[in-house]
Amino acid sequence: MEIHIDLTGTRGHRAAIYRQLRAAILDGRIRPGEALPPTRELAQRLAVSRTTVSAAYDRLTAEGFLTGRVGAGTFVTASAAARPEPSHVSGVRPLPEWDAVPPPPAPFAPAPEFDFRPGVPDLTRFPFDTWRRLVTQRLRAGQADLMTYGDPQGHAALRAEIARHAGVSRDVRASAARVVVTAGAQQTTDLVARVLLRHGDLAAVEDPGYPPPRLVLEARGVRVAPVPVDAEGIVVGAIPAGTRLVYVTPSHQYPLGLSMSLARRLELLDWAERADAVLVEDDYDTEFRYTGRPLEPLHSLDSRGRVVYVGSFSKVLSPALRLGFLVAPPSLVPALVKARYLTDWHAPNVEQAALAAFMAEGGFARHIRRMRKVYRERHELLSAVLARDFADFLTPLPSTAGLHLSAAAGTDTRPLVRAARRHGIRLYALGDFAVAGPRHGLVFGYGAVAAERIEPGLARLRALVDGGTA
Numbered sequence: 061m062e063i064h065i066d067l068t069g070t071r072g073h074r075a076a077i078y079r080q081l082r083a084a085i086l087d088g089r090i091r092p093g094e095a096l097p098p099t100r101e102l103a104q105r106l107a108v109s110r111t112t113v114s115a116a117y118d119r120l121t122a123e124g125f126l127t128g129r130v131g132a133g134t135f136v137t138a139s140a141a142a143r144p145e146p147s148h149v150s151g152v153r154p155l156p157e158w159d160a161v162p163p164p165p166a167p168f169a170p171a172p173e174f175d176f177r178p179g180v181p182d183l184t185r186f187p188f189d190t191w192r193r194l195v196t197q198r199l200r201a202g203q204a205d206l207m208t209y210g211d212p213q214g215h216a217a218l219r220a221e222i223a224r225h226a227g228v229s230r231d232v233r234a235s236a237a238r239v240v241v242t243a244g245a246q247q248t249t250d251l252v253a254r255v256l257l258r259h260g261d262l263a264a265v266e267d268p269g270y271p272p273p274r275l276v277l278e279a280r281g282v283r284v285a286p287v288p289v290d291a292e293g294i295v296v297g298a299i300p301a302g303t304r305l306v307y308v309t310p311s312h313q314y315p316l317g318l319s320m321s322l323a324r325r326l327e328l329l330d331w332a333e334r335a336d337a338v339l340v341e342d343d344y345d346t347e348f349r350y351t352g353r354p355l356e357p358l359h360s361l362d363s364r365g366r367v368v369y370v371g372s373f374s375k376v377l378s379p380a381l382r383l384g385f386l387v388a389p390p391s392l393v394p395a396l397v398k399a400r401y402l403t404d405w406h407a408p409n410v411e412q413a414a415l416a417a418f419m420a421e422g423g424f425a426r427h428i429r430r431m432r433k434v435y436r437e438r439h440e441l442l443s444a445v446l447a448r449d450f451a452d453f454l455t456p457l458p459s460t461a462g463l464h465l466s467a468a469a470g471t472d473t474r475p476l477v478r479a480a481r482r483h484g485i486r487l488y489a490l491g492d493f494a495v496a497g498p499r500h501g502l503v504f505g506y507g508a509v510a511a512e513r514i515e516p517g518l519a520r521l522r523a524l525v526d527g528g529t530a
Contacts, residue, residue, distance in 0.1 A: 073108050077116040085125050085140050092138045157279050173484030174517030178464035178505035194414040206409040212401035214241025215412035221419035222385050231360045234387045240396050241407050244384035245342050248370045249273040255395040257282050263305040266294050268493035270314040273307045286495035293320030296327045305338050311346040315493045315503045317459030317466050332366040339367045345375040347428050349461040350436045365389035438506035445518050463507035469500045479524050
């Protein structure tokens with residue numbers, strides 16, 4: 061073990077070694093059972109006599125921190141427990157914007173018995189064998205370029221595959237030069253805000269809507285206005301004057317699930333041109349469409365360079381990959397690449413190369429086709445059970461795509477959601493996504509819950525409703 065001991069400016073080397081080793085043990089930096097360097101080796105490293113180090117070890121042994129084993133060395137005793145970090149008030153405070161940001165969600169481990177969380181794919185069907193092969197091939201090939209700093213814009217082969225996939229599947233017509241690989245919608249919102257918005261500028265989000273982009277903007281000191289959503293999408297006439305950015309989910313509104321009408325899309329694009337604003341279009345899970353013809357994305361209708369198109373692999377493959385992308389107008393790409401470089405430089409190279417190969421081989425398209433069938437079955441089953449068993453309590457909202465559907469209720473469902481979580485059911489209330497106005501209802505995800513678990517989970521939820529929890 062490499063132990064840092066600083067003897068600069070000290071006279072009593074023996075005492076200094078003792079104090080620093082003792083502090084490291086108590087703080088838990090050196091854990092019980094770990095071996096300390098031999099006295100001769102540590103003495104040579106510190107340029108002191110071996111007797112000095114031996115004396116410090118002897119004192120720690122006498123106090124019960126160390127124990128010697130003949131022929132094995134000196135070890136920290138099992139009883140040398142770490143002490144709690146000292147509590148003190150720091151004079152350094154973050155900007156006020158961060159006080160309003162909620163803490164990150166706790167990891168869901170173990171998973172709930174009935175997992176109706178929205179936005180989570182079925183990770184048991186992740187193509188583990190194929191992914192392992194693709195990653196291993198890249199590592200065995202000894203590609204040194206994958207092990208050094210990468211292109212902030214993203215791996216060239218992956219950007220080319222993304223451009224081809226988005227063009228074929230969503231009619232997003234853009235070359236690889238306009239693609240930037242990101243960690244997902246949250247980072248895209250942050251990058252766009254960095255290059256376009258100043259502290260105090262005004263942005264707008266859907267209400268109800270996906271919370272993280274709103275929190276990203278607020279944490280950057282941007283003023284955020286919630287804009288209501290009706291049956292056709294975001295109400296363009298309610299967007300405040302002076303708005304510089306609008307974050308929208310037109311193809312599958314989050315969390316209501318509706319699609320923005322063509323008339324509303326054209327109205328929003330006209331507004332963006334008049335207001336000299338940018339539209340961040342999050343097309344997060346529209347690979348999974350079950351009925352009806354998909355409407356064109358805003359990006360495909362945009363002829364004036366107002367739309368930043370956002371896609372993610374988190375809903376299709378796995379959130380753990382932390383791989384997404386944006387397609388930006390050419391005027392924004394250089395600044396976005398610089399912003400990506402300054403924040404975290406680039407996405408993991410090996411994973412990018414593996415994903416590029418997965419897409420080039422056709423594995424990505426096949427995975428989407430397989431999972432579309434799986435999710436369609438769950439979507440239909442969930443819809444049928446809600447219509448059969450919850451008609452007196454919930455009104456399902458139209459939804460033909462994605463990994464979740466929502467249902468409106470006549471009363472506040474947050475108490476029911478809290479009770480459900482105590483009984484092994486994980487789901488969300490529509491009110492969890494509202495910003496200004498109240499929204500009563502529930503959001504059911506079906507990506508992470510197996511088909512055979514849907515009816516038992518909803519039966520348990522029904523029992524809670526009948527028990528008066530709602």
